[in-house]
Amino acid sequence: MIYNASAECMDRSTLESLQLERLQQTVKRVYENVPLYRERFDASGIRPGDMKSLEDLADLPFTVKDDLRQTYPFGMFAVPMRDVARIHASSGTTGRPIVVGYTAEDINTWAEAIARTLAAGGTTAGDIVHNAYGYGLFTGGLGLHYGAERLGATVVPISGGQTKRQVQLLQDFGSNVICCTPSYALYIGEVAAEAGLDLEKLPLRVGFFGAEPWTETMRKAIEERLQIDALDIYGLSEVIGPGVSYDCLSKCGLHVNEDFFIPEIIDPLTGTPLPPGEKGELVFTTITKEAFPVIRYRTRDITSLTYEKCSCGRTFARMQRVSGRTDDMLIIRGVNIFPSQIESVLMEMEETEPHYLLVVDRQEKSLDTLEVWVEVSAEIFSDEMRKLGALQKKVQQELEGILGISVGVKLVEPKTIARSEGKARRIIDRREL
Amino acid sequence: MVVTQISVFLENKSGRLAELTEALAEAGINIRALSVAETVDYGVLRMIVDNPDLACERLRQTGFTVTETPVLALEIPDRPGGLAYVIRVLSDAGINVEYVYAFVGKAQENAIVVLRLEEIERAVELLGKRGIEAVPAEKVYRM
Secondary structure, three states: OOOOHHHHOOOHHHHHHHHHHHHHHHHHHHHHHOHHHHHHHHHOOOOHHHOOOHHHHHHOOOEOHHHHHHOOOOOOOOOOHHHOOEEEEOOOOOOOOOEEEEOHHHHHHHHHHHHHHHHHOOOOOOOEEEEOOOOOOOHHHHHHHHHHHHHOOEEEOOOOOOHHHHHHHHHHHOOOEEEEOHHHHHHHHHHHHHOOOOHHHOOOOEEEEEOOOOOHHHHHHHHHHHOOEEEEEEEEOOOOEEEEEEOOOOOOOEEEOOOOEEEEEEOOOOOOEOOOOOOEEEEEEEOOOOOOOOOOEEEEEEEOEEOOOOOOOOOOOEEOOOOEEOOOOEEEOOEEEOHHHHHHHHHHOOOEEEEEEEEEEEOOOOOEEEEEEEEEOOOOOOOOHHHHHHHHHHHHHHHHHHHOOOOEEEEEOOOOOOOOOOOOOOEEEOOOO | OEEEEEEEEEEOOOOHHHHHHHHHHHOOOOEEEEEEEEOOOEEEEEEEEOOHHHHHHHHHHOOOEEEEEEEEEEEEEOOOOHHHHHHHHHHHOOOOEEEEEEOOOOOOOEEEEEEEEOOHHHHHHHHHHOOOEEOOHHHHHHO
16 A cells, blocks of 8 residues: 555656655755754865756765764754754664654654555555554654554554563554564564464554564565565654655565655765665765654665665655664674674574574683573474484574574573563673783 | 483572572482583483473573483393493494483382483383383382
């Protein structure tokens, strides 16, 4: 289902002229209202009137996360505080939190973006939406909430946590749609199974999962466990929150809401824009945001873009599922390792549970070690030591084949790896770097 | 003939064995025989108890990973060569013994060993012909 066909299926040339017009306005507005942008543009010799075509975007300087920290809390806002209707902020686990603001119109835009997202998974006004994203400063909860309301659906604002109760209410309310992080979806499936709940009998039909990177194999696992369609939803609070891009039911890449955000892919080392199809760092420029516009914001997410029309009829650029982040990449003995690589190996093996922990340590001779903790499930637990040993060895060989470095595998008791009710914590780095 | 053994996956971390034995104690379950196989990271605890079904249920509730494994309990003469004879008979018949451990039975004329092997019925028949009797499950649980 398409929520706003006139936008989502706009022909590319109309879309591009709309983007250029909005880009010109945005550049002018940030130059006039945000000191950091004015200084940067002046230093690069850029005048607000210089945006003659979309290609000129590549001349603008990048904005990075640290810029947002330096201007904490409101230094990047482009409107007076009296026009700011809402504030959200990142958790700030690494340094100062990133604070973002929205005008009433921005919240409108956001609700529209989410309504398109939910509709692309077949959500309609008659559906009950179980929203297990955290409510609060985190953009997930309220973002999905407003979008579901815009669509006319019934929202259950359950937020995260109290998983047994979540399962109970999913059943009692007969929710059709679920929104949460993918790792939490798996956990909900696990708790539901423990409670003896037959998920196939629930009216639950589709889920929108995001806020952390996940893999295609994880999608299959969620779809199997919860008996639903599992759709990817992408976003970051710096750009707007969830709803920057979204899967449709053909599951062949996430449609970027291009009438609101212009995506680019760049080489993360040189900053050079890369052509469609090539993998690199995703960069966004917002072109309608009022309170918190960003120019060429570096997301650190790694993906590629395609501009081919999707079979669903949407013309927006599609980004591939995010395959990693430039900053959650682990460098072990000089080899780049992404947690998503390990996840896909474990998900493909029938014998292992999709919950894992990576423990990185440094030995005396300054040799880094990677140990992967894998849970032994009741189904695969064998009384015979050699079978357990063989499993351990199999996991190890599969991982080493993919990663190209030696890996230790440790079998641990089921449910001992902490389940997250929000973003999963997958890495323990004990190295003192 | 077949005795139900309970196998539990145990990570090597302090307190796990205490938790396990306490769970059994609280359920009023008596351990008849027990053996531990271990590696650096984990071990498998194998037990014969008086009430295997209840033991499994309680351990699962307490969060342990448990499987039930069919094993054979044999009564063999308690003298040098007693076990050797049994193993030789099985070996000559091509029956592979996965593992074996002794029973913590009360003092009696014969010793009791627990064996894990692939072909329990054939082993019982072979050994029975030679005067080595399998101990019935009910008797084992009550010992």
